[in-house]
Amino acid sequence: xxxxxxxxxxxxGSSEGRKAQGQKAKARRASKRTGRKLFAFDRRLGVRWVAGxxxxxxxxxxxxxxxxxxxxxxxxxxxxxxxxxxxLNDSKQLTPEGRExxxxxxxxxxxQASVVSRCVCGIDARGLxxxxxxxxxxxxxxxAAAADGxxxxxxxxxxxxxxxxxxxxxxxxxxxSAAIAAASILAKVSRDRFMHRADARHPGWExxxxxxxxxxxxxxxxxxxGVSPLHRMSFQSMAYQQLxx
Numbered sequence: 445x446x447x448x449x450x451x452x453x454x455x456x457g458s459s460e461g462r463k464a465q466g467q468k469a470k471a472r473r474a475s476k477r478t479g480r481k482l483f484a485f486d487r488r489l490g491v492r493w494v495a496g497x498x499x500x501x502x503x504x505x506x507x508x509x510x511x512x513x514x515x516x517x518x519x520x521x522x523x524x525x526x527x528x529x530x531x532l533n534d535s536k537q538l539t540p541e542g543r544e545x546x547x548x549x550x551x552x553x554x555x556q557a558s559v560v561s562r563c564v565c566g567i568d569a570r571g572l573x574x575x576x577x578x579x580x581x582x583x584x585x586x587x588a589a590a591a592d593g594x595x596x597x598x599x600x601x602x603x604x605x606x607x608x609x610x611x612x613x614x615x616x617x618x619x620x621s622a623a624i625a626a627a628s629i630l631a632k633v634s635r636d637r638f639m640h641r642a643d644a645r646h647p648g649w650e651x652x653x654x655x656x657x658x659x660x661x662x663x664x665x666x667x668x669x670g671v672s673p674l675h676r677m678s679f680q681s682m683a684y685q686q687l688x689x
Contacts, residue, residue, distance in 0.1 A: 479532035482622035483521070486598075492519045493595035495609075496623025497584045500535070500631035502576055505666075506649070506674040507639050507656035509562045509575055512630030513583035514554040515590055516623050525553050532625050534618040535632040547633045550626045556590035558583045559634045568678040580604045583627075584611070600624050646672045 486494045497513040528549050535543055551557055560583040562575045570578075581604040588595045588609045597609050600617035617624035636655050643652035649665045649672055656662075656674070671677070 477530060479530040479622060479625075480526060482532055482620065482625050483518075483526050483529075485620055486516065486622050487518055489596055491594065491596045492517060493588075493591035493593055494518060494621075494623045495584055495588045495591070495595055495597045496599075496617070496621055496625070496627045497580045497597070497604075498535075498600040498618050498624050498628035498631055499576055499580060500628070500635040501656060502572065503658075504656035505658050505662065505676060506564070506651065506672065507642065508564065508635065509567060509572070509579060510631045510635040510638070511560045511562075511576075511579035511583040512627040512632075512634065513558045513560075513580075513587045514550060514623055514626045514630065515556040515587040515595070516553070516626075517555050517591075520555075521553070529553060529622070529626070532622060532629070534616075534625055535628040537619070538629075540636065543629055543633050543636075546626075546629050550629050554587075554626065556587040557630060558586040559630055560586075561634070561638070564674055564676050567676055571678065572676075577602060577604045581607050584609070598624050600628070642674060646674060649674075 493515065495513060495515045497511060499509060499511045501507055501509045529546070531538075531542065532546060532550075538546070560579045562579050567575045580599055580602065584597045584599070584604065585607045588597055595609055597611040598614050598617060598621050599611060601613060601615055603611060603613045614620055614624060618628040619625070639655040640652045643650065648669050650661060651674070653659075654662045666675070
């Protein structure tokens with residue numbers, strides 16, 4: 445608090461300010477070390493080739509489901525590559541700018557990368573869960589085939605249908621494994637870019653703002669305008685049940 449006589453901060457106020465700045469600086473340093481911890485997890489698996497997969501848009505009211513997958517050769521990843529991905533983290537923990545900055549770095553670092561998109565019609569016809577597992581499997585199969593040796597495929601929270609490669613489901617994988625986190629970046633950035641383009645083609649629903657997720661503004665737009673060709677009608681969301689469509 446400012447001194448009543450001088451108007452300048454008191455010693456205690458200055459101390460609190462320095463403490464707050466120190467905490468922010470510590471958080472920034474910790475965020476820059478996230479990628480190293482994720483790569484350390486992958487290396488502890490004891491294999492050279494690690495593939496990871498994750499999806500974006502599973503819980504959305506509108507838009508495609510997008511699965512990303514990457515393949516890392518851990519024997520060829522040096523200090524420079526790990527340092528370049530030091531900010532790697534669960535895509536949900538990063539800002540849009542942070543994800544966009546990491547996207548090209550992931551593409552350069554991965555031996556192989558794949559993005560698979562499943563449209564609304566396919567989701568409605570086959571169901572969300574089956575579509576999600578199939579997309580993750582297809583993305584993984586594309587990158588795993590590029591490995592020059594045995595490859596371990598990691599999936600965020602799921603085991604996908606058998607596809608000829610060893611796989612392992614990792615709980616909270618996008619915050620645990622570098623391969624899964626990198627895949628989550630590819631999936632999220634690719635899907636967000638699509639939804640930003642869709643905003644121009646389908647004005648009124650503000651897809652660029654919420655990218656299809658169930659926000660109050662999105663539900664209000666559905667109430668006013670109805671559904672667009674990008675809205676999923678098979679998704680049993682409470683947001684739909686509360687609206688008269």
